[in-house]
């Protein structure tokens with residue numbers, strides 16, 4: 001990283017009204033083992049500086065991977081030129097208030113740091129995990145993966161901002177596939193991911209988890225198909241987090257609602273006039289934007305526009321209050337937002353993204369939820385997803401289902417799926433699990449924008465019960 005980015009900014013010649021520099025160094029390491037053997041270990045290092053310039057009310061960007069003073073000056077000249085040129089066609093007159101001066105630091109809560117020497121320890125653990133999955137000859141494929149991300153971000157501006165953030169995270173997945181005749185079933189650990197250091201290797205990749213998923217894959221081979229019909233549905237956090245991501249997170253992104261973002265099923269059924277008005281779901285639904293949760297995958301203290309990140313209600317008692325939009329979208333839309341302007345790296349401008357989007361726990365225990373259901377299904381671990389351009393009609397498939405009959409968990413069912421319409425589904429939320437059911441999940445691969453920006457998101461949710469859901473069997 002540059003020794004003193006503020007000094008480098010001061011040395012630049014420019015005629016812009018405001019200039020910001022965002023230096024990012026990211027190191028991603030992927031490790032994979034399969035069927036008791038090492039398969040892959042790859043490391044990607046990405047380092048550069050993005051220059052953002054404001055001229056005549058218009059922002060523009062230019063990034064450089066050449067970190068020399070000459071190249072940084074050229075990037076600054078280009079960003080300034082683009083901003084001046086585009087200002088004749090601007091859609092909104094921005095000013096220096098839209099990039100407030102902030103100073104501060106953030107460090108992920110990592111107890112044990114990653115070093116080149118830890119790669120051997122990780123690989124040994126992954127190989128061992130795949131060996132432990134081989135509990136039967138019917139287990140035909142055992143895979144274990146780990147993804148380590150370390151990112152340093154420094155942001156300075158001519159207004160006086162100086163922000164430094166150091167993010168360290170660990171994600172993994174174990175996957176066991178069982179086969180008998182033409183029937184194949186896969187069970188995984190659902191890709192747990194958190195901020196932290198090597199200590200997460202010890203908590204995420206457990207021998208007992210290897211054995212559990214392998215045995216459950218074998219159980220699924222013998223299981224009946226999930227029935228079709230209208231059922232009460234209880235979702236485990238490792239499925240519900242993706243339901244939140246697709247049917248609450250993405251539709252609330254203000255740039256989609258403003259019409260900027262149409263890629264990747266990129267519109268929204270939500271309108272600007274809905275904020276403060278729309279009953280998004282049942283009164284039990286409380287959703288927060290919370291980048292302050294210790295160890296959650298997308299925690300940070302400042303977004304990539306330099307705005308201080310705080311916990312905010314997006315939905316309270318079922319009513320939609322705020323959008324997922326940083327300062328630029330908030331000014332354009334006059335809708336309250338959050339500090340969620342994020343860029344995947346130095347070579348992308350920041351756009352409206354999710355960070356940690358969480359459902360607050362309620363007061364029902366898991367046992368209470370099960371005992372109150374006469375005819376239902378408990379589903380866990382996401383297997384597939386599909387949602388339309390308006391983020392309205394959706395269909396999800398899960399790895400593992402259990403029937404609920406007269407207040408008791410009974411038979412295992414394979415290939416469980418459900419479908420619905422966003423608003424009806426969240427209105428049918430009837431019970432929200434207590435803190436003992438609350439778990440942190442997230443995803444490494446939320447894609448958005450063109451050119452593509454892949455970022456990490458966090459979702460912490462309790463177990464929840466939904467009434468009258470269309471459920472069906474079969475691979476989707």
Ligand SMILES: [Zn+2]
Nearest residue numbers: 245445446447
């Ligand atoms: Zn996404």
